[in-house]
Structures are given as structure tokens and as C-alpha cells.
Amino acid sequence: MKNYKTQMEAAKKGIITEELKRVAEKERMEPEKLLTKVASGRVVIPANIGHMALSPEGVGEGLSTKINVNLGVSGDCKNYAVELQKAELAARFGAQAIMDLSNYGKTREFRRKLIAESPAMIGTVPVYDAVGYLEKDLLEITAQDFLKVVEAHAKEGVDFMTIHAGINRRAVESFRRQGRKMNIVSRGGSLLFAWMEMTGNENPFFEYYDEVLDILREYDVTISLGDALRPGCLDDSTDAGQIAELIEIGHLTERAWKKDVQVLVEGPGHMAMNEIAANMALEKRLCHGAPFYVLGPLVTDIAPGYDHITAAIGGAIAACAGADFLCYVTPAEHLRLPDLDDVKEGIVASLIAAHAADVAKGIPNARERDSQMAMARKNMDWDEIFRIAIDGEKAKRYFESTPPADRHTCSMCGKMCAVRTTNLILDGQKVEFCSEK
Incomplete structure (x- = not known):
């Protein structure tokens, strides 16, 4: 019988799990070397105990750069069959992760099918699903309701979850004081900001963070600390709100590690090329070497229809400078829900960026x-x-x-x-x- 709950706890105890062994083989790394990285939090192996179809992957220091594919239905476009085709496309091209960002209707059946069939890591953003899952409007949802959705996703087998715990009152104060051109562009961040403002309460994921961690630990779900205050345009990058939230996330990272919960940290956003390397170094410094998961960054704001290219440019620079995990961006970004052709273009652009960075970083056998x-x-x-x-x-x-x-x-x-x-x-x-x- 296992005498550990999570991959991190096992690594701290010197136990080489089956998942770690498989990741070491993929990365051509000695298991003992990988073990120390997982124990320190510099590498994560997102592997929910209920995700039986999973082909485990490692994300973090010294490993090949991984990519994530977003999919899921919206209120205006709700064809689950097409979303499953996108998942099949992602698997065919070798994407290591899929995030179900569905924000409409009853998503449980789709999510369970995705987990049952996909060898990729599966991620979700529980706050997206809260309104549909609970059948309550935002103002009616309680702090405990949000935690119920986290637990439901964990039980279903989700490997990592974006939890926007860093947008607390201190971070919001910094955001308000400086002001922004684009304000909040994170969907999850905007929902929590609205909930906090309407109720007068603290962010429930921050206030009840220990309870969130207890749920994640039980199922070995990796927490992906969401960047609710990421910049949505070049003029807002590296501002007080973004950095204030990152400071909070650094503290939340250490709290998670104390409970043996693995951590990813999410990053910007839109950002000029000359700021990217400094932001990667800042995240690694403030978040104690935790793996960095970036959306883009998009290096210009004027290319709608071509944002897979602006993101690939930023992603290659970011990964070369220390980012570990790239979230793909499609040509449809900012314009519509992506179709199959958009998804393919986004995947290929991200694969090129990740591979180019791995060659530059000297990742073993990348060339x-x-x-x-x-x-x-x-x-x-x-x-x-x-x-x-x-x-x-x-x-x-x-x-x-x-x-x-x-x-x-x-x-x-x-x-x-x-x-x-x-x-x-x-x-x-x-x-x-x-x-x-």
C-alpha cells in the first residue's frame, strides 16, 4: 500500500514512483536526479490518482518545454463532439496537456470522457464551471460552493487546476491604485474580482486556501496558481497589479509545498519582447523556482488573426529564458472560439516555440x-x-x-x-x- 499521498511527498521520502520513473525515461534523466527536483518543487508531475489513461509528464527545470491546448464549449458555441475532435488532434501532435475551459451547461459528462480517454494531463479552471455546475448566479455562490466545485473536479480525475488565489485584497488595492488601460482580462480573475466587489468578501480561494490544498492533496492534483492580474496589453505589463499578485503567489507556493501539493505558477499575458527575460527571472525568484506556465506572452497587440505567431515569438523567448510550460494561442484568440484548423495552427506554433527554446537551452537530445x-x-x-x-x-x-x-x-x-x-x-x-x- 502506498505510504504517500502526492508525487511531491513521495519524492521527499525518497520514493521513486511509477510516474516519476516513466517521466525520467522520457526525459532521459536519471530517476534520482529527477527525484530531487520533484522534492524541491522545481519539477511537477501532475498525475491525479483517478486519471488511469494518463501518460505522465514532467514540467520544470531541466526538462523539455511542454505545451498545453485549451478547448471547451461556450454559450455561443456548444458542440462537444467538435471539442473531442480537438482533443484527438492535440494527442496526434503530441501536446502534453489539455485544459477544458468549458463555461456553459453541464460539463461533467464531457470532462469525464476527456479524462477517461486522454493520455495528456487534464487541467480545468473550477471557477469557470461554478455557475453552470451549481446552477446559481455569481452573487448567490458562497465560498464553500466554490470549494465544492474544486472537490468535484478533483474526484473526476483532473490533474491540475487553475486556482486564482493570488488576487486578494492587497493585490486588488495595487491594481486599483495604479490603474490600467485594459483592466482585468483573465476570465477567472474577473469573476472573482466581481464576486469580491459585490459581496465585500475576501477571495474565497485565498481565505480558505488551506481547505483547497487539503482537497488537492487528497487526489494529488497540482495547483496552477492563476495570474488573475496578468497584462492584457503591452501598456499594462510588469505593473504594480501584476507584481503584487506574483508576490502573493510566491507565498502561496510555499504554503502548498508544506502540504506536499505540487505547484505551477501562471504568467503573462501581453508583454514587449525586451521585458520577457526579466519577468521569467522575477517569477523564478519570487516563486522559489516553481515551474512557470505562460500564456504567450503575446509580443504585440495589433495582430488579431495571427496571434498564434505573436505568442510563438513570445513563448520561444520565455521558454529560452526559463519558462517551462507554454499555453498555446490560436489565430482565433480575441476573436472567436477556435475551430479545428485554428487549433492545429496554435498547436504547431507552440511546438515550434517549445522546440526552438529546448535547442537553445541545450536540453538533452533536443537537436x-x-x-x-x-x-x-x-x-x-x-x-x-x-x-x-x-x-x-x-x-x-x-x-x-x-x-x-x-x-x-x-x-x-x-x-x-x-x-x-x-x-x-x-x-x-x-x-x-x-x-x-
Whole structure:
């Protein structure tokens, strides 16, 4: 029988769990080395005891950068079948996490199906689900009601939950005092801010934080401390509200660790490129090395329809500077609920950002596929090129859309392909363009 409740408690006791062993194999790391990182909180292995289909992943210091895919229904777009297709797409591309952000209707059946079938880590934001789950309007919901939703999600098998516990009265005071251009853009943060203002009460997740941790510990759910005051535009980045909340989150991180609850810390938001590295260092400093989970950051505000690109730019810089977990952004960000094509574009952009950062950080074996691609291109082995590519289907479709006369080249350069020319010369052959041969 297990003599530990959570992955963190096991690591502190020197116990190498099955989940830790599998993560160590994936990361090509000695289990004992990974054990010390989990024990210190610098790495998390989100693995709810009820998520039987899970293929465990590690997030944190020295590990490959992971990506998360958001999905879920809204009041204006409520097709659960399409959302399951998005989950299948995420699995096909190898996304390590899926967050169900459904905020409409009865979401339990969908969430249970997702947990039963998905090998990815499953995350939720309980405050989103509170109104529909409890069938109460926001003002009618009590502090204990919010905790009931947390417990329900934990029992169902959710691996990590975004809990906006850092937006307490002190953080709100800093936000109000400085003022902002975009105010609060976090959906969960805005709901809690509204509840606090309407009721006059403290944030229930902050006031009853120990009770929240007790629930999460029971099922080994990783707490993802949400950034309710993240910047929603460049002008609001690294302001008093954002930093005040991050200071609170640093304290909440230590409190969670004392109860052996694993912690992720969520980060910005919209931010100019020159501020990203400093923000990564600040989070690691204030939150004691806890893994950092970032949305973007989006490095400009003027690209609706292309925000998967602005986020990938920011995500690559962030991950290179210390972020551990990238939340994907799709072309539909700020515009609509993403469709399947949007989801694919968002996943691929995030995978590129994560991989580029891992290469730059020197993550073991990160460059293997790049080296394989270089050899495949040198040999003009198109089938191998398509196999190695992040999106081989798209690469093949592009190649075949304008077929070359000679399959050993592509239609851009034809026989004047630099690789072909150099290969022929090094093989002692002549380069001929005008002869029919």
C-alpha cells in the first residue's frame, strides 16, 4: 500500500514512483536526479490518482518545454463532439496537456470522457464551471460552493487546476491604485474580482486556501496558481497589479509545498519582447523556482488573426529564458472560439516555440530531429523529410501541389538546387542544366 499521498511527498521520502520513473525515461534523466527536483518543487508531475489513461509528464527545470491546448464549449458555441475532435488532434501532435475551459451547461459528462480517454494531463479552471455546475448566479455562490466545485473536479480525475488565489485584497488595492488601460482580462480573475466587489468578501480561494490544498492533496492534483492580474496589453505589463499578485503567489507556493501539493505558477499575458527575460527571472525568484506556465506572452497587440505567431515569438523567448510550460494561442484568440484548423495552427506554433527554446537551452537530445532533418534534406529524401517534420502532412501537400520535373528537387530551384549541385560535384559528376539528360 502506498505510504504517500502526492508525487511531491513521495519524492521527499525518497520514493521513486511509477510516474516519476516513466517521466525520467522520457526525459532521459536519471530517476534520482529527477527525484530531487520533484522534492524541491522545481519539477511537477501532475498525475491525479483517478486519471488511469494518463501518460505522465514532467514540467520544470531541466526538462523539455511542454505545451498545453485549451478547448471547451461556450454559450455561443456548444458542440462537444467538435471539442473531442480537438482533443484527438492535440494527442496526434503530441501536446502534453489539455485544459477544458468549458463555461456553459453541464460539463461533467464531457470532462469525464476527456479524462477517461486522454493520455495528456487534464487541467480545468473550477471557477469557470461554478455557475453552470451549481446552477446559481455569481452573487448567490458562497465560498464553500466554490470549494465544492474544486472537490468535484478533483474526484473526476483532473490533474491540475487553475486556482486564482493570488488576487486578494492587497493585490486588488495595487491594481486599483495604479490603474490600467485594459483592466482585468483573465476570465477567472474577473469573476472573482466581481464576486469580491459585490459581496465585500475576501477571495474565497485565498481565505480558505488551506481547505483547497487539503482537497488537492487528497487526489494529488497540482495547483496552477492563476495570474488573475496578468497584462492584457503591452501598456499594462510588469505593473504594480501584476507584481503584487506574483508576490502573493510566491507565498502561496510555499504554503502548498508544506502540504506536499505540487505547484505551477501562471504568467503573462501581453508583454514587449525586451521585458520577457526579466519577468521569467522575477517569477523564478519570487516563486522559489516553481515551474512557470505562460500564456504567450503575446509580443504585440495589433495582430488579431495571427496571434498564434505573436505568442510563438513570445513563448520561444520565455521558454529560452526559463519558462517551462507554454499555453498555446490560436489565430482565433480575441476573436472567436477556435475551430479545428485554428487549433492545429496554435498547436504547431507552440511546438515550434517549445522546440526552438529546448535547442537553445541545450536540453538533452533536443537537436536530434534537426540533425536528422539536415541529413534527409542533404539526401533529398522527401519521405524522410515528411516523417521528421512537425506537420509532415502539410509539408507533403505543399511539395506535391507544384510537383517538380525531377522528384529529387523541389519546384523552387529545380535542377539549380544548391544541394543537388554540391552533391553532384562532391560525387565527381558534372553539373548540366541545358542538356536534355
